[in-house]
Amino acid sequence: MMPAVDQHSVGQEIAMRFVFIRHGHYDKPKDKAARPRASLIPQGREAAQRAGEFLREQSIIPDLLCHTSTARARETADIVLRELGVERPVVDVGSGFQKGATRREIEARVATWAALAVPAPEVIAFVGHDTQQIACLRELARGTLSIPKENRACVLVFDKDGDGWTLGAHHSGS
Numbered sequence: 001m002m003p004a005v006d007q008h009s010v011g012q013e014i015a016m017r018f019v020f021i022r023h024g025h026y027d028k029p030k031d032k033a034a035r036p037r038a039s040l041i042p043q044g045r046e047a048a049q050r051a052g053e054f055l056r057e058q059s060i061i062p063d064l065l066c067h068t069s070t071a072r073a074r075e076t077a078d079i080v081l082r083e084l085g086v087e088r089p090v091v092d093v094g095s096g097f098q099k100g101a102t103r104r105e106i107e108a109r110v111a112t113w114a115a116l117a118v119p120a121p122e123v124i125a126f127v128g129h130d131t132q133q134i135a136c137l138r139e140l141a142r143g144t145l146s147i148p149k150e151n152r153a154c155v156l157v158f159d160k161d162g163d164g165w166t167l168g169a170h171h172s173g174s
Contacts, residue, residue, distance in 0.1 A: 018110055018140075018165075019055070019062055019125040020156040022133045023076040024048040036070045040079075048076040051155050052083025054171040055125075060157060061086055063121030066093045066113050073127040080127070091116055099131035103139040103165075141167040 024044025029035055040048065055061070061084055067073040069092050077090055097109045113124055126132075133156070137145060140158050144167055155171040 016121075016160050017060070017123045018158045018160075019060060019123060020133060020136045020158070021048075021051050021076060021080060021125060021127045022154050023070070023072045023127055023129065024051075024079075026072040039071050040075050044072065045075070045079060048079035049083055051076070051171065052080040054155055054169075055080065056084050058157070058169050060123060060169065062088055062123045062125035064089050064091065064113065064117045064123075065125045065127070066091045066096070066116075067127035068092075068096045068129065069094055070129075073129070077125075077127045080125070089117060093126075096126060096128045096132055097135065099135065101132070101135045101139065106135060106139055140165040145170060 024040045024047040026038045026040050026044050029038055065077050065081060065088050067077040067090065074090075074092070081088060081090070091113065093109075093113060097106055101109075110124055110126075113126070114120055133154070136156060136158070137143060141156070145156075155169070156167065157169040158165045159168050
């Protein structure tokens with residue numbers, strides 16, 4: 001379970017570079033209780049592999065990789081790191097952040113995650129879900145990019161730019 005965000009981390013200057021990776025395709029069980037345990041299908045594993053290849057080609061190597069508690073997010077994180085050919089801390093951060101999260105809430109989460117690593121990471125990656133990707137695009141990229149829902153394991157790279165964020169490299173997962 002992720003530590004609670006305290007007031008110090010909310011105002012703390014955070015990293016650097018934040019990489020959002022949407023998990024790959026999975027068979028969505030009809031039973032909602034079974035969804036967190038659902039694994040990637042072959043197409044989802046291939047998309048996660050392409051996400052890792054993209055990061056490697058861009059020379060973007062996370063110092064810390066966080067993911068939600070779902071099997072598909074953990075599996076995507078493992079595949080990405082394998083493609084990068086590096087060992088890095090991998091942290092299950094529960095739900096990450098909520099649907100509709102504001103920029104301040106997203107930044108608070110990233111600051112909390114940064115505090116989990118010593119020394120402070122320059123690049124933090126997070127494997128999450130559609131609703132979190134939408135929040136990142138809306139709040140950090142200010143709606144400058146639209147990713148079709150069918151593109152899984154896409155990668156969004158945000159660079160801290162003074163008081164705001166700039167959407168840099170991105171990969172649709174196709």
